[in-house]
Amino acid sequence: MEAAVKRTAKAALGRALVRTGLWARTLQTWARRRTTLILTYHRVIEKWDDTLGYSQPGMVVTAANFERQLAVLKDDFEMVTLDALLVDQSNDTPGRRPRCAITFDDGWRDNYEVALPIVRRLRVPATIFLATDFIGTDRTFWHTRLIHLLVHGDPSRLLECPPELRSYPAPVRDGLAALARLGRAPAARDLDAFIEAVKASCDEDAIEALVSTLGRALGASEPIIPDRKFFLDWGQVREMAACGVSIASHGCSHRIMTRLPVEDARAEMVRSKAEIERRVGRQVPHFAFPNEAASPALLAAAETAGYRSVCAGGIAEGAEPRGIRLLRRLGMHEGVCGDGRSFDDSLLYYWLYRAGRR
Numbered sequence: 346m347e348a349a350v351k352r353t354a355k356a357a358l359g360r361a362l363v364r365t366g367l368w369a370r371t372l373q374t375w376a377r378r379r380t381t382l383i384l385t386y387h388r389v390i391e392k393w394d395d396t397l398g399y400s401q402p403g404m405v406v407t408a409a410n411f412e413r414q415l416a417v418l419k420d421d422f423e424m425v426t427l428d429a430l431l432v433d434q435s436n437d438t439p440g441r442r443p444r445c446a447i448t449f450d451d452g453w454r455d456n457y458e459v460a461l462p463i464v465r466r467l468r469v470p471a472t473i474f475l476a477t478d479f480i481g482t483d484r485t486f487w488h489t490r491l492i493h494l495l496v497h498g499d500p501s502r503l504l505e506c507p508p509e510l511r512s513y514p515a516p517v518r519d520g521l522a523a524l525a526r527l528g529r530a531p532a533a534r535d536l537d538a539f540i541e542a543v544k545a546s547c548d549e550d551a552i553e554a555l556v557s558t559l560g561r562a563l564g565a566s567e568p569i570i571p572d573r574k575f576f577l578d579w580g581q582v583r584e585m586a587a588c589g590v591s592i593a594s595h596g597c598s599h600r601i602m603t604r605l606p607v608e609d610a611r612a613e614m615v616r617s618k619a620e621i622e623r624r625v626g627r628q629v630p631h632f633a634f635p636n637e638a639a640s641p642a643l644l645a646a647a648e649t650a651g652y653r654s655v656c657a658g659g660i661a662e663g664a665e666p667r668g669i670r671l672l673r674r675l676g677m678h679e680g681v682c683g684d685g686r687s688f689d690d691s692l693l694y695y696w697l698y699r700a701g702r703r
Contacts, residue, residue, distance in 0.1 A: 359691030375443035393685025498563035
């Protein structure tokens, strides 16, 4: 109920932005300041269901919602590539419209199967950041495996916490207890808070151990998702590049780089860049940190690895090295302006207005 009330209030504010002319004036201000909104998508799925492609709700948008978002954006923004942001525009005359760039993270297969036809049809440029260790493999992220395991398992078997799980931090134990009390197999959206608790309190080794332990506790082995490839193969990557999509780096392992020694992080930056350039035959000037987690030392590492721009958060303005461009992005998903069944332009206006004022 509370979420519905907030949604209604945001939609009302979005309508007021348009009705009062404030949205139009905001666009004019952004154009004058050469503002660029950079939007981040992850997965684009055909329909909204209980599994959500075994992903968190904040990573997913339906094809219909995605297409509508792009159509609205095209009406108000000049859609540009990230490459355009590397050009010195200090002497340019401000444009008639602010700019917007579309990006995808990770390298999900549905970016090729579902999103690519939409961006081509609407003639919207896009950039995709690849986690190269997953491209052309059967691997997928731990949270996809964990969601698959819990959605298809019986969490009530966890009512009595297995001894192997008692050493995990309280947020993880409490999240498992809440899932066990549901009395049914959870939908993917039920798992969002639990996944976030795991991300915040466990390192990669502890997470892998957690997935294996839960598999045993639920009577399953390592959760293999049969007959399903989640990530692109290199042929699809090359086809996307041939269609005008810019191919960029998201590292290799998708590990959070602030948790790695700087030299290990830099090694991933170098290796992923070289792999993409070898496979695609094009230069790779752009890098996006997994979860946008970065530090000044990591920005310097990205510069020495040969990148000209990085997408990162939590870095103060002006802290980046002189030779690299720091880009900030806005995460997009179904909940921005839809609920799996409908789309409300007013919610998108509200979302973008709030983001542009930060």
